[in-house]
Amino acid sequence: MKLYYSPGACSMASHVILHEVGKPFEVEKVSTKTKVMESGRNYWAINPKGAVPALELGDGEILTEGPAILQYIADSNGATDLAPPAGTLARARVNEMLSFVGSELHKAFSPLFHPGKTDAEKDAAREMVGKKFAWLESCLADGRAYLTGSAFTVADAYAFVVTNWANVTGISLAAWPNLTAYVERIAARPSVQATLKAEGLA
Known part of the structure; x- marks a missing residue:
């Protein structure tokens, strides 16, 4: 997983949960003003909505919107302490x-x-x-x-x-x-x- 974030923005929540589950992950910083990433790439190409966070999955899929990302990280890692089972x-x-x-x-x-x-x-x-x-x-x-x-x-x-x-x-x-x-x-x-x-x- 790779998290696109901006320091102190709402993407920090996803960053925290990635640390909570303890599995390997990557991060790349995004300027919310210029929409340019640390690598020099254009963030609009990652998330056409322009907002952080975005989560790049192993198969290249991009997931956006913080609450969805938070739940996906927990669910995909079996972290039922962080996100209880669906339907409960x-x-x-x-x-x-x-x-x-x-x-x-x-x-x-x-x-x-x-x-x-x-x-x-x-x-x-x-x-x-x-x-x-x-x-x-x-x-x-x-x-x-x-x-x-x-x-x-x-x-x-x-x-x-x-x-x-x-x-x-x-x-x-x-x-x-x-x-x-x-x-x-x-x-x-x-x-x-x-x-x-x-x-x-x-």
Whole structure:
């Protein structure tokens, strides 16, 4: 497998899960601005949507969209701790969280990375992110270690990466102590530390 990524982007979640499963893989960095890869190739030729991540499989197939990639990595490696078996409520709960992070939290951050947005628009985006954080805080209030219970899953990798964008968008996590502890817990995982180092972020 080969992961096309950009440091600190949502592709980091897939990078973390590749480290979690512990099988050999390759990575290639992509500039999200120029769409040029480290090798000098044009990333549009890999993913016509232009976004990271993309996962190149052994037979040359290209898989895109983070949640699909996360589940494929876990499923194809038999990692039922990271993604419970299909058809179970546990798997549905993981998908529920993946959907929330992708369609709600990730989307809420988007204006904060858009240079054309006004200060007022960015303030409104921060307020919306705060509402999403508050919901995650409520989920973690029962003492669970991870979003769906006691086991770290692919949903946690995605939530961790997106929540960490608070650091670069002027949002403090101080108002959400359970979420803060959750982020710190995941940051300590060897897979996350290895990914941060590989992406030049640690």
